[in-house]
Amino acid sequence: MNSLWIFPGQGGQSAGMLKPVDAALRQHVEHLLNLKLLDSDEGYRDSVQLQVSIALQQVAQVNAMQAAGRKPHLVAGHSLGVFAAAYAIGSLQQDDLFRVVKRRAELMQGAYPDGYGMGVIVGLTRAEVEALVAQVNDPAHPVFASNQNAEDQTALSGELVAIDRVVALAKQAGAVLARRLKVPVPSHSPLMAEVGTRLAAVLADVTLAKPNGIYLTNYSGRAVRQVPPVREDLSNNLVHPVYFEAMMSVACDYAPDSIVNFSPGRPFRKVLGQKFGDLHQINLDQMSVSDAVFLLNKWERGTY
Amino acid sequence: MSEERDWTTHRQAKAAKLSAVSNKLSGKFAKTSDAKIILEGLIASGDKVVLEGDNQKQASFLSKALASVDPGKVHDLHMIMSSISRPEHLDIFEDGIASKMDFSFAGPQSTRVSQMIADGTLQVGDIHTYLELYARLFVDLIPNVVLVAADKVDKDGNLYTGYNTEETPVIVEAAAFHDGIVIVQANEVVDKLPRVDIPADWIDVIIPADEPYQLEPLFTRDPQNITELQILMGMMAIRGIYEKHNVQSVNHGVGFNTAAIELLLPTYGQQLGLKGKIVPNWEVNPTPTLIPAIESGWVQSIHSFGGEVGMEQYIAARPDVFFVGKDGTMRSNRAFGQVAGQYALDMFVGSTLQIDQYGNSSTVTNGRLSGFGGAPNMGSNPSGRRHSTPAWQSLRADDDPLGKGQKLVVQMVETFGSNKRPVFVDSLDAVEVRKEAKLQNVPIMIYSEDTTHIVTEEGIAYLYKTDSMAERQAAIEAIAGVTPVGLRSNPAVVKDLRERGIVAFPEDLGVHRNQATRSLLAARNMEDLVNWSKGLYNPPAKFRSWS
Numbered sequence: 001m002n003s004l005w006i007f008p009g010q011g012g013q014s015a016g017m018l019k020p021v022d023a024a025l026r027q028h029v030e031h032l033l034n035l036k037l038l039d040s041d042e043g044y045r046d047s048v049q050l051q052v053s054i055a056l057q058q059v060a061q062v063n064a065m066q067a068a069g070r071k072p073h074l075v076a077g078h079s080l081g082v083f084a085a086a087y088a089i090g091s092l093q094q095d096d097l098f099r100v101v102k103r104r105a106e107l108m109q110g111a112y113p114d115g116y117g118m119g120v121i122v123g124l125t126r127a128e129v130e131a132l133v134a135q136v137n138d139p140a141h142p143v144f145a146s147n148q149n150a151e152d153q154t155a156l157s158g159e160l161v162a163i164d165r166v167v168a169l170a171k172q173a174g175a176v177l178a179r180r181l182k183v184p185v186p187s188h189s190p191l192m193a194e195v196g197t198r199l200a201a202v203l204a205d206v207t208l209a210k211p212n213g214i215y216l217t218n219y220s221g222r223a224v225r226q227v228p229p230v231r232e233d234l235s236n237n238l239v240h241p242v243y244f245e246a247m248m249s250v251a252c253d254y255a256p257d258s259i260v261n262f263s264p265g266r267p268f269r270k271v272l273g274q275k276f277g278d279l280h281q282i283n284l285d286q287m288s289v290s291d292a293v294f295l296l297n298k299w300e301r302g303t304y
Numbered sequence: 305m306s307e308e309r310d311w312t313t314h315r316q317a318k319a320a321k322l323s324a325v326s327n328k329l330s331g332k333f334a335k336t337s338d339a340k341i342i343l344e345g346l347i348a349s350g351d352k353v354v355l356e357g358d359n360q361k362q363a364s365f366l367s368k369a370l371a372s373v374d375p376g377k378v379h380d381l382h383m384i385m386s387s388i389s390r391p392e393h394l395d396i397f398e399d400g401i402a403s404k405m406d407f408s409f410a411g412p413q414s415t416r417v418s419q420m421i422a423d424g425t426l427q428v429g430d431i432h433t434y435l436e437l438y439a440r441l442f443v444d445l446i447p448n449v450v451l452v453a454a455d456k457v458d459k460d461g462n463l464y465t466g467y468n469t470e471e472t473p474v475i476v477e478a479a480a481f482h483d484g485i486v487i488v489q490a491n492e493v494v495d496k497l498p499r500v501d502i503p504a505d506w507i508d509v510i511i512p513a514d515e516p517y518q519l520e521p522l523f524t525r526d527p528q529n530i531t532e533l534q535i536l537m538g539m540m541a542i543r544g545i546y547e548k549h550n551v552q553s554v555n556h557g558v559g560f561n562t563a564a565i566e567l568l569l570p571t572y573g574q575q576l577g578l579k580g581k582i583v584p585n586w587e588v589n590p591t592p593t594l595i596p597a598i599e600s601g602w603v604q605s606i607h608s609f610g611g612e613v614g615m616e617q618y619i620a621a622r623p624d625v626f627f628v629g630k631d632g633t634m635r636s637n638r639a640f641g642q643v644a645g646q647y648a649l650d651m652f653v654g655s656t657l658q659i660d661q662y663g664n665s666s667t668v669t670n671g672r673l674s675g676f677g678g679a680p681n682m683g684s685n686p687s688g689r690r691h692s693t694p695a696w697q698s699l700r701a702d703d704d705p706l707g708k709g710q711k712l713v714v715q716m717v718e719t720f721g722s723n724k725r726p727v728f729v730d731s732l733d734a735v736e737v738r739k740e741a742k743l744q745n746v747p748i749m750i751y752s753e754d755t756t757h758i759v760t761e762e763g764i765a766y767l768y769k770t771d772s773m774a775e776r777q778a779a780i781e782a783i784a785g786v787t788p789v790g791l792r793s794n795p796a797v798v799k800d801l802r803e804r805g806i807v808a809f810p811e812d813l814g815v816h817r818n819q820a821t822r823s824l825l826a827a828r829n830m831e832d833l834v835n836w837s838k839g840l841y842n843p844p845a846k847f848r849s850w851s
Contacts, residue, residue: 223391223416249671252415253391
């Protein structure tokens with residue numbers, strides 16, 4: 001089957017989400033990273049706990065799918081999700097993934113203690129949002145248009161004061177929705193340049209293999225088949241917007257016949273509907289891997 | 305006296321290439337597993353290569369083989385393709401096997417084409433109409449190698465291309481008579497062909513494919529998805545255009561708007577007493593939604609660009625209507641179909657994604673460089689046309705003694721698209737795309753000067769009747785609904801335009817909105833179409849909602 005596998009980033013996590021994870025794998029990761037995973041609401045307020053746990057949940061789902069004989073033709077990660085995406089397409093090794101994700105979380109944790117974060121504007125085009133951002137952004141109060149999750153949905157990253165100013169302008173300009181997000185870091189903007197440089201140094205020592213399919217990049221919204229752009233995406237995606245809308249547009253050109261949404265949550269419902277219509281979709285947040293495999297096998301046989 | 309020139313360099317180059325792979329050939333035949341080696345031997349870096357990709361039939365085995373060649377041996381090809389349809393058509397640019405592309409249509413790969421042009425990975429020669437691209441194969445884009453697909457070949461190398469002959473003959477001809485190399489992938493090697501579509505003499509190498517070529521049922525529209533708004537627009541078009549202009553010959557685009565018209569002819573058209581009076585002759589792919597009109601005697605002839613999956617048995621049983629060989633199977637021909645569509649038709653009816661305030665339309669939108677398929681040939685007025693028909697004459701301006709008629713070019717659109725974006729815009733996205741893609745011309749699909757009618761759910765604008773750009777804009781505004789263009793409309797002006805017949809609303813045409821219901825469709829689902837066909841139409845699995 002020509003399947004698109006999608007891996008979200010942070011946002012959909014919940015206490016207890018690691019319960020279905022294979023115990024041996026969890027133990028292996030805890031030992032590898034010297035980190036006891038709490039899988040609790042309090043634990044998930046810690047960036048390292050959160051990012052490693054999401055990666056673990058996604059890797060466990062990938063392993064279970066692959067053990068059942070399923071593999072992707074296309075993979076798309078969103079932010080943190082890029083690591084499991086690169087793993088699923090055979091580019092990044094499992095232990096390397098967990099080491100890199102832990103380091104990424106540590107670097108992000110220390111980057112911006114307070115006063116910075118993200119916002120979102122719905123109902124304006126990216127060009128319109130960029131024009132508003134240009135009115136506000138200055139070195140003392142930096143703000144940037146960041147992730148493009150749908151055509152009419154653009155994120156903001158920067159100083160909170162500046163974000164609030166852009167939000168106010170967006171409301172005046174007729175945005176359907178404009179507000180701050182509960183994200184404590186100005187991710188996916190040039191403000192993360194130092195984190196990107198340090199993470200790139202970590203990735204430089206990691207061996208990546210040529211993808212066994214198509215990898216969709218966050219930083220450019222491109223479909224790629226070679227190692228260098230995958231490495232760039234894993235190293236530097238925090239510095240660039242996630243061009244998720246473009247990733248899904250280009251994925252359409254590969255005419256996937258099914259989509260598998262990995263946990264946690266189901267954040268891309270709207271844009272996937274716009275891009276793919278009523279294409280078959282699996283949501284691993286709502287069903288077990290064995291049910292998912294049953295459905296995929298059934299669709300593949302052409303029986304509905 | 306200068307030295308004697310060698311006049312056979314092309315022939316010698318071809319012979320040298322073929323002799324270099326002769327140990328891999330048995331007669332014209334190569335082994336499936338040798339495809340990569342054959343292509344590496346027969347294609348030289350920098351060659352002009354035509355890879356057959358119609359919008360339905362794809363030389364998919366050869367395109368995969370081409371994507372697997374070593375870029376160290378074969379690189380910087382100049383590809384000439386009517387349709388960029390498959391991912392590997394673009395992979396060859398990423399891998400350096402090819403560097404330049406001349407094409408017509410890129411719908412299925414339009415995002416990636418747009419990205420690769422922006423990245424400099426793909427250099428565009430030009431975007432063409434189909435006929436332009438075929439024409440250049442005989443002038444300044446004469447191919448060195450062509451890669452095409454056949455259904456069946458016999459032991460001598462004759463080809464049967466059958467229903468899906470499409471553009472294979474025109475491509476093969478351009479190479480075969482100018483010392484180009486013709487390489488064919490074949491679904492099947494047989495002792496006896498149903499008929500010969502292309503003679504063995506024109507063919508150099510045949511490679512049996514590992515699986516049948518890709519074929520998509522692109523022109524099938526499920527009647528279940530036709531809306532009542534589309535039915536209303538169809539009724540307006542039948543009354544206000546087909547009947548009014550006495551249209552005899554037509555091409556329909558692939559949308560649901562035209563599918564609605566096809567399914568309204570046997571019902572609403574019958575009520576109006578139009579049977580036998582309008583549209584007996586069609587240049588169109590064998591779309592299943594035509595079955596009720598054929599069965600009820602509306603249609604006398606259909607010539608097609610290509611086949612349509614599932615229609616084979618039905619077509620074979622209706623040779624009075626379709627173009628069918630002595631063997632009983634249909635023959636299509638994309639090049640001749642486009643010639644017919646441009647020169648011999650009274651009317652083209654299509655749809656688009658954007659229309660600007662002046663009436664120019666395009667399917668190129670931000671981030672998607674789609675090209676245009678058949679619309680620009682058929683949706684343009686052939687100004688050199690001589691022969692006269694009542695519909696053509698009905699558009700003649702009466703103030704010019706040397707005047708002549710005009711083809712009807714009709715755009716049918718709802719004022720807002722399925723993405724809830726306005727179709728009527730002040731400026732086409734294509735204007736920006738031209739800058740980004742560094743194209744010489746704005747990629748417009750149908751020019752304002754060629755567009756004679758626009759139909760929306762609000763009414764019809766008879767653009768050919770306008771005598772200034774300001775009047776043309778006012779007519780477009782009158783039917784553009786609550787889009788930014790439509791909101792500029794002035795009620796007094798609209799009243800005047802209606803009185804002068806430049807704009808017509810449903811009530812002006814005697815079309816009753818409350819009659820526009822799905823019960824008016826001659827077939828409301830795929831099963832109805834199968835029943836109309838007396839079981840001869842066999843829908844592909846994805847269109848079967850019953851078992």
